[in-house]
Amino acid sequence: MIVMNFRSRPNPSLPLAAVAWRLGLFSALWFLLSGGDIKSWPFGLAASLLATWFLMRLPSKQPRRVRLLAIVWFIPYFVGRSLLSGVDVMRRVLHPALPIDPALVDYPLVIDHQGGRVLLANCVSLLPGTISARLGPDILLVHSLDKGLPVVETIKDLERRIARLYHPAAKAKRPEGQP
Amino acid sequence: MIAEVMGAICVLIGIPFFLTGTLGLLRLPDIYTRLHALTKADNVGLGFIILGLAIQSGSWLEVARLFLIWFLVLLASATSCHLIAQAAFEKNIKPWTKEE
Structure with a gap:
């Protein structure tokens, strides 16, 4: 999910290194997708320039470095969960009685990093039995396919794992005294 | 030969999931x-x-391209899922609940 917010001012100083880095990344992406066909390069370059321009206009309030090793560890968890969630939904849909009992659940967000919150909302839609319905300032509204599932516990675990992706570790600990 | 069979098995496993979605x-x-x-x-x-x-x-380039496509589809589908759910919620569409 990409949250566009054009109301805030674009980055006033345009650091050349940042532009070059992004342009390089998008060009590499195009090269990979197009298979290196020379004829496609005018389009690829135009698309890369446009994507870089968009990206530079997005506000970056909390620039955080990500931890590459943590991302590598996150992938098997993510793939495993996606698989479980696909099997879960398959079981429910194929069952003659259609065993679902949906409900809306409010999840109070703990992680303070906006990028992490967006990633969390996206991953929630791939966990077994949950999709994210609305990302509020402090609450993630989740639609659960079954009231009986431990929705809050599962998302809490996911949130902790996502917090570990950022460096320095984004806050993911619930303040004392709060449920 | 083994790769052909393994690949075919994976594709065959994938098909029922698409059927389930529909x-x-x-x-x-x-x-x-x-x-x-x-x-x-x-x-x-x-x-x-x-x-x-x-x-x-x-080829490795093709493998990288396939997984890149998967990643981009994943991103697009999670995003559109969230946007559709959010739009439905803002239109006050009440979620279906089981009759007690």
Whole structure:
């Protein structure tokens, strides 16, 4: 999910290194997708320039470095969960009685990093039995396919794992005294 | 030969997930529950098909391209799932609930 917010001012100083880095990344992406066909390069370059321009206009309030090793560890968890969630939904849909009992659940967000919150909302839609319905300032509204599932516990675990992706570790600990 | 068979098996495993997504669209009662079936089942189905094609493919560039496509589809489908759910919620579409 990409949250566009054009109301805030674009980055006033345009650091050349940042532009070059992004342009390089998008060009590499195009090269990979197009298979290196020379004829496609005018389009690829135009698309890369446009994507870089968009990206530079997005506000970056909390620039955080990500931890590459943590991302590598996150992938098997993510793939495993996606698989479980696909099997879960398959079981429910194929069952003659259609065993679902949906409900809306409010999840109070703990992680303070906006990028992490967006990633969390996206991953929630791939966990077994949950999709994210609305990302509020402090609450993630989740639609659960079954009231009986431990929705809050599962998302809490996911949130902790996502917090570990950022460096320095984004806050993911619930303040004392709060449920 | 072994790669061909393994790849074919993965593709065959992926197909029922796509069928489930469509069956869910028909059987489930409301927009939210249908989103569950479509996003999750289709992602897993595509994952298996991509894996199968990657096993059969001969070049690393092609493998990288296949997984990149998977990642981009994953991103797009999670985003659109969230946007559709959010739009439905803001239109006050009440989620279907089981009768007590």
